Amino acid sequence: MRATVMYGAGDVRLETLPDPQLSTGDDAIVRVVAACVCGSDLWPFRGVTSVTAPRQVGHEFVGVVEQIGRGVGVVKPGDFVIAPFYVCDGTCVHCRNGVSTSCVNGSWWGSPDRKGVSADGGQGEFVRVPLADGTLFPIGVTPDPAMIPGLATLSDVLCTGHHAAVSAGVRPGSVVAVVGDGAVGLCAVLAARRLGAAKDDCDVQASGPAGDGAGVRGHGHHCRPGRCRVAAVHRLTGGIGTDCVLERVGTQQSMQQALGSARPGGQIGFVGLPNGGPELPINQLFDSNVGVRGGIAPVRDYMADLLPDVLTGAITPGRVFDLQLPLTEIVEAYSAMDQRRAIKALLVL
Numbered sequence: 001m002r003a004t005v006m007y008g009a010g011d012v013r014l015e016t017l018p019d020p021q022l023s024t025g026d027d028a029i030v031r032v033v034a035a036c037v038c039g040s041d042l043w044p045f046r047g048v049t050s051v052t053a054p055r056q057v058g059h060e061f062v063g064v065v066e067q068i069g070r071g072v073g074v075v076k077p078g079d080f081v082i083a084p085f086y087v088c089d090g091t092c093v094h095c096r097n098g099v100s101t102s103c104v105n106g107s108w109w110g111s112p113d114r115k116g117v118s119a120d121g122g123q124g125e126f127v128r129v130p131l132a133d134g135t136l137f138p139i140g141v142t143p144d145p146a147m148i149p150g151l152a153t154l155s156d157v158l159c160t161g162h163h164a165a166v167s168a169g170v171r172p173g174s175v176v177a178v179v180g181d182g183a184v185g186l187c188a189v190l191a192a193r194r195l196g197a198a199k200d201d202c203d204v205q206a207s208g209p210a211g212d213g214a215g216v217r218g219h220g221h222h223c224r225p226g227r228c229r230v231a232a233v234h235r236l237t238g239g240i241g242t243d244c245v246l247e248r249v250g251t252q253q254s255m256q257q258a259l260g261s262a263r264p265g266g267q268i269g270f271v272g273l274p275n276g277g278p279e280l281p282i283n284q285l286f287d288s289n290v291g292v293r294g295g296i297a298p299v300r301d302y303m304a305d306l307l308p309d310v311l312t313g314a315i316t317p318g319r320v321f322d323l324q325l326p327l328t329e330i331v332e333a334y335s336a337m338d339q340r341r342a343i344k345a346l347l348v349l
């Protein structure tokens with residue numbers, strides 16, 4: 001099969017590798033229909049994180065089950081499935097508590113599973129999926145090709161934006177600010193509106209260096225980085241601040257922006273942490289009663305809730321993809337995102 005291998009900074013290649021084989025009994029082979037390039041895939045590509053040995057990459061994909069191991073009983077050949085960005089069993093105590101990212105048997109794409117057998121990356125033609133019954137989410141229908149981009153966002157970005165909204169306690173009438181205007185930030189806007197956030201054009205906004213970006217209805221407000229945005233949030237809210245802030249960038253500056261935007265007693269939902277991340281000012285949190293909650297998004301736990309609205313078109317998260325390419329153009333997909341010519345790339349197989 002052809003699959004994407006990361007060699008190091010600026011060096012990602014499409015290579016021919018052996019087709020994956022069933023090995024653990026509870027795994028499945030999925031034929032990939034579409035895969036995404038994630039912002040975190042750019043870290044090794046940019047040299048932000050080091051690559052000690054070439055490894056298969058890609059952790060957002062959808063596809064069709066081709067084969068199942070003898071212990072697999074939920075998913076079956078022919079099922080159209082969505083893969084979360086991690087492997088989980090769906091049965092351990094943390095999975096049952098809705099924190100499947102902390103699964104005691106969990107692992108990552110392109111890395112060894114709990115039995116030491118490496119799982120494939122998602123940016124390839126086929127993937128061996130460990131713990132297939134817990135990991136894969138079968139959508140129950142054969143989707144129209146036009147639905148594929150929206151379904152692919154359930155693999156990570158839509159569910160991660162939703163996690164920010166849930167963590168921030170968004171409810172009907174909430175006034176919400178969104179910090180970050182990449183794919184997750186745009187999905188956070190959709191998720192907040194879906195949960196009933198106030199719909200006035202100035203009440204929900206993605207703010208970032210490129211304004212509110214493509215795919216989500218414009219909100220009419222743009223301003224410069226830093227304090228300007230905090231000042232704008234206060235101007236728009238009569239000096240109060242917002243009930244909820246969805247923070248998906250994870251830098252010192254973005255967290256300060258979030259803290260400055262929340263009203264006293266407000267709640268920040270954070271879902272981004274690129275490299276180390278900021279420390280929190282406990283005194284400021286104490287004085288303001290602002291809460292900070294969130295973390296790596298347990299996306300597998302949100303898929304069943306969000307899928308119906310994607311299938312009906314009630315939300316259209318597939319619009320976050322502003323670049324669609326065949327897998328053979330994987331290098332261009334990375335380059336376009338690295339050079340900010342694209343917000344998010346979808347690879348269609």
Ligand SMILES: [Zn+2]
Binds near residue numbers: 091096102
């Ligand atoms: Zn588990």
